[in-house]
Amino acid sequence: MTYGRGATALPADLPDRRTTLAAIAERAHVSIGTVSKVVNERAGVGDETRARVREVIAELGYITHAERQLSAAQLAEPTFELLVDPFDERNPYMFSFLGGATEASGDLGAALVTRRLDSISRMRPNDWARSLAAHHRAGVIEVTTRYSAGRERALRAVGLPMVLVDPIDFPRTTTMSIGATNWAGAYEATTHLLELGHTRIAYIGGPADAACDIARASGWAAAMGSAGHRVDADAVRRDSYSFEHGFAVATDLLRSLGRPTAIFAGADITAMGVLEAARRLGISVPDELSVVGFDDTVLARSSSPNLTTVHQPIADIGRTAVGALLRLARGESFATKRVELATHLVVRDSTAPPPRR
Structure with missing residues (x-):
């Protein structure tokens, strides 16, 4: 399943190229020659006009030719920049x-600088993008963040590409994004439980x-x-992928009349909370309750019992993101803006046929 349907297009004013002197001149209501003088710190421009042009330069995120040359040299x-939400x-x-x-970065001769999204929350997008350009970043990977047209507009203005990884909202058809076949993975996990008789x-x-x-959730449904x-x-109870959420919801479900004989959790860490809720209620897994997770992290292999889960190629997603961003930084293009890596079910010890009534 891809996210092409229902994806929201970028705003019409999002530029597809770097900001030009002509764009600055038009916005500041001056000539291109005047803008050139301001950019190159030459005389012949009044103080008020110079201030207005500089304001527009900052607003549009213009990067000078010299800065671009330095950025191009950095591609060797x-x-x-790896931007992440607090997790x-x-x-x-x-x-x-x-x-x-990091493995892919090492193989490709690149480096990663990781930064939390909230650390730049007070910066204007154009100031942030210009700072990245000034520090010779070659591009930005955003991981599980909510998409910001302002950030992408600012990055494009200074000539920096962006790759989104598992964005919170639906990926844009004009922005490179990478994820996994979430719908197919959930469908396969639910089918496994159905085939067991649940x-x-x-x-x-x-x-x-x-x-x-x-x-x-759609794959499950x-x-x-x-x-x-x-x-x-639509009635699915949602919160963060966390132990606490899995524990709280599973406790309610397992205390209800007609309690489920199987629970499919949207993440391995959520499934850990389900296992703990079952343990505290004296419900045996998998004899009385089957549990399935999603991700196939180290938690799935270290839990008791070992967790049946959907394998999401998380490390490969990281490798793919770095490789894609490097290609974009070098001016290459992709036939598609959305890449989804295949998932598959890993059956371990937490699923079994439902108990006989």
Whole structure:
């Protein structure tokens, strides 16, 4: 499944090229020659006009020819900015991603600088982008963040490419994005439980409005519907992918009348909370309850019992993101702006046929 349908296009004013002197001149209501004098610090421009042109330069994020030459030279040993949302330090997703990304960077002779999104929240996008250009960054990878047209507009103005990894909202058709086949993975996991004989299969979701989780919930609902069991994907309880969320929702589900015989969690760390809820309630896994996760992180192989889960190639996603950004930085293009790596189910010890009534 891809996210082409329903994706929101970039705003019409998002430039597809670097800011030019002509664009600055038009915005500042001066001649191109006047802008050139300001950019090159030459005389012959009044103080008020010079201030107005400089303001427009800062607003549009213009980068000088000399700065561009320095950035181009840096492509021999490129440095990429890796922008991430604050994440749960117990969730191994980011560590798996960083493992693949740093490995690819080493192989390609590149470097990564990691920064939290909230650390730049007070900066204007144009100031942020110009700072990256001044520090000779070759591009930006954003991981599990909410897309910002302002950030991309600012990056394009200084000639820096962007790659999105598992963006919270739906990927843009004009912006390179990388993820996994979330819908197909969820469909396969649910089908596995159905084939074991389960009919009461609950899904515990992740962050509200997260595109990856909407796809996973849709895959679960589609598999249930194909087997003749109607479920409501919109009624799925969502919160962060976390142990606490899995524990709280699973506790409620397992205490309810007609409790599920199987729970599919949207992430391995959420499934850990499900396993703990079952343990505290004295419910045996997998004899009385089957549990499936998503990601196939180290948690799945170290839990008790070992977790059946959807393998998401997280490290390969990191490698692919770095390789794609390097190609974009060198001026190459892609036939498609969306890349999804295949998932597959890994069956371990946490699933079994449902108990006999």
